[in-house]
Amino acid sequence: KNEVEQSPQNLTAQEGEFITINCSYSVGISALHWLQQHPGGGIVSLFMLSSGKKKHGRLIATINIQEKHSSLHITASHPRDSAVYICATQGGGADGLTFGKGTHLIIQP
Amino acid sequence: DAGVIQSPRHEVTEMGQEVTLRCKPISGHDYLFWYRQTMMRGLELLIYFNNNVPIDDSGMPEDRFSAKMPNASFSTLKIQPSEPRDSAVYFCASSPLTLRRTITEAFFGQGTRLTVV
Numbered sequence: 659k660n661e662v663e664q665s666p667q668n669l670t671a672q673e674g675e676f677i678t679i680n681c682s683y684s685v686g687i688s689a690l691h692w693l694q695q696h697p698g699g700g701i702v703s704l705f706m707l708s709s710g711k712k713k714h715g716r717l718i719a720t721i722n723i724q725e726k727h728s729s730l731h732i733t734a735s736h737p738r739d740s741a742v743y744i745c746a747t748q749g750g751g752a753d754g755l756t757f758g759k760g761t762h763l764i765i766q767p
Numbered sequence: 768d769a770g771v772i773q774s775p776r777h778e779v780t781e782m783g784q785e786v787t788l789r790c791k792p793i794s795g796h797d798y799l800f801w802y803r804q805t806m807m808r809g810l811e812l813l814i815y816f817n818n819n820v821p822i823d824d825s826g827m828p829e830d831r832f833s834a835k836m837p838n839a840s841f842s843t844l845k846i847q848p849s850e851p852r853d854s855a856v857y858f859c860a861s862s863p864l865t866l867r868r869t870i871t872e873a874f875f876g877q878g879t880r881l882t883v884v
Contacts, residue, residue: 691872699856699878700878703872754812754815754826755800757809760809
């Protein structure tokens with residue numbers, strides 16, 4: 659079973675700061691997902707990637723398959739980015755997800 | 768499409784009672800997943816279906832848990848009898864298949880918060 663580790667567990671930053679959340683995993687995967695969970699509890703998929711880099715607005719996700727590591731970056735952070743960010747790996751092409759414990763991000767005005 | 772729909776949103780029940788959680792996936796999605804989230808263990812996969820057939824139920828904690836998908840638009844997760852340690856948020860998610868027969872991003876329902884007292 660894949661071991662998915664995220665860091666940091668908690669992060670508090672000021673509005674406008676550049677944010678980085680890291681994710682490492684123990685065995686090869688077919689894809690990695692970044693998810694966002696807001697205080698209301700709903701989960702939204704941000705990215706699914708199997709190589710390289712993806713960008714959506716102020717969010718950037720990268721993955722290094724050889725090093726089994728992924729990062730999620732938020733540029734020009736805003737209080738509305740406050741949420742729990744969860745990294746999840748997918749083993750085979752049609753497997754369920756294995757999740758990290760999440761990073762609780764708070765952006766202060 | 769309205770997205771993945773779960774019901775009820777909240778459920779409070781007494782220990783020993785039967786609990787049924789319901790999920791309507793997004794139309795056309797081939798895969799349906801049931802996940803559980805607790806403070807201690809985070810999110811965990813319980814079971815998933817492909818075209819209404821259970822593929823992997825190794826995450827189902829005990830025989831008290833069962834899941835069915837009688838058709839492409841409906842799935843249930845049943846706990847009988849329920850115990851306080853089953854208290855958690857239960858999420859249903861669905862995913863479509865690509866032409867390469869791999870799933871793409873997961874679309875989550877809003878979850879059902881279950882409290883067993």
